Amino acid sequence: MRTTDLPLIRRSRLFAQVAEPDLAAMLTACFVQTLPEGAVLCRQGEKAEFLHVVLSGRVGLFGEAARDEALVEFFGPGDAFIVPAVVLDAPYLLTARLLGEGRILMWPAPAFRAQVRATGPLAYGAVLLLSGYWRTLVGQIKDLKLLSAIERLSAFLLALAPRDTGPVTVTLPGGRRLMAGRLGVTPQSLSRAFAALRPLGVSGGGRQVVIADPARLREFAGARALK
Amino acid sequence: MRTTDLPLIRRSRLFAQVAEPDLAAMLTACFVQTLPEGAVLCRQGEKAEFLHVVLSGRVGLFGEAARDEALVEFFGPGDAFIVPAVVLDAPYLLTARLLGEGRILMWPAPAFRAQVRATGPLAYGAVLLLSGYWRTLVGQIKDLKLLSAIERLSAFLLALAPRDTGPVTVTLPGGRRLMAGRLGVTPQSLSRAFAALRPLGVSGGGRQVVIADPARLREFAGARALK
């Protein structure tokens, strides 16, 4: 473990409440790895061996069904997965793949299970983290059930943009293919959705997207979502 | 609070690790209510005032979008909601409605926030609870993104049936209308999906559904889901 890792570790919500000496003791069981793009951290269906905490880089969580797979969520620095599989000692529901080079804290599952049961502040950190995830997942389910593909794209873009601004360029957490999976459509449909938003001032290629007038887009998305 | 409530409270995973005297102390801040069908426990968009723990009855969590609403999940005895909104002190993402008469433990949000931070075993219980919810939500997202309506219905029915059995009768957690919301289809489409499964031995009306041959249904669902 490098000395530069510690500040990254501290920044995760998981450890926010843990006292310094306790943290040091916990980390003796852990190690840190730098892994290349495409590395698979855990595979759907397997038993949980490690808790992973992202220190740098981005990770995609994928649900798999033979010939098909869907990105369920993007994770980034400070996120810990898969807490649920580890604490419940259950098989992973998802496959995690690095979307670019990244540094990952590896925490053996039995050690983490014991720590989270014994250390209140760590459990509290886990509660905060899991609470945030509950909310993003619920939001996604609502979007899938209530919104069209174009509306979901609008909502996703707006969530990336700061509120109350003029033109912004946001950077997507992944390429178009990954975005499509996250939004629950095919890449072709995503492309059409972008085309449909172009008249509303959404432009750009690759990972960079320019929103000429966030207020107008918000109004469009809101009008369709709320009617 | 009735004396009969205590065993119900103890049964929730939230309190599984909490020592008896601590539990008694916590509960002084709480009260219990019996509420009729249709009672709204919390409303999407409002600030969290209470943590609710279901002691008896069933609750539906709904996402709302003006003219439309979708059931996100069923909750039953032992479930606590909305932990995430309460600990993060954020607005509810969902509206909770009783699906039948039920008894609900009401826990003022500030008191719960303080307790979960101070009491390790309570935080640990919350981690267990939230971990389970993460998994059901992730499962639902995978289903929505990867499976057709018929496949989702099959998977849902099979999840209600014990493994490795002959004919079983399962009872749905809600009427057809609610089931449709949970599966992300309209009631009409759900009706057609049931019709499509009839040749595979799925029959029954109302809340009771008979699965003549779970193995066959599982094979059907698996074949489509895994190819």
Added chain:
DNA sequence: CGGTTTACTTGACGTGCATCAAGCCCGGTA
């Protein structure tokens, strides 16, 4: 008992998105 309500089913039709299949753009390589 008939009338109303509510829940579910069935049919006809339209549409959003998937699918299949080119075509385009751009960066890498010889």
Added chain:
DNA sequence: TACCGGGCTTGATGCACGTCAAGTAAACCG
């Protein structure tokens, strides 16, 4: 420069599911 390959877009077509509209059945109630 010409060649290639992968990511993105565009077009044509089809299907799954939504929508609109009856129709049926059981529950409730005068």
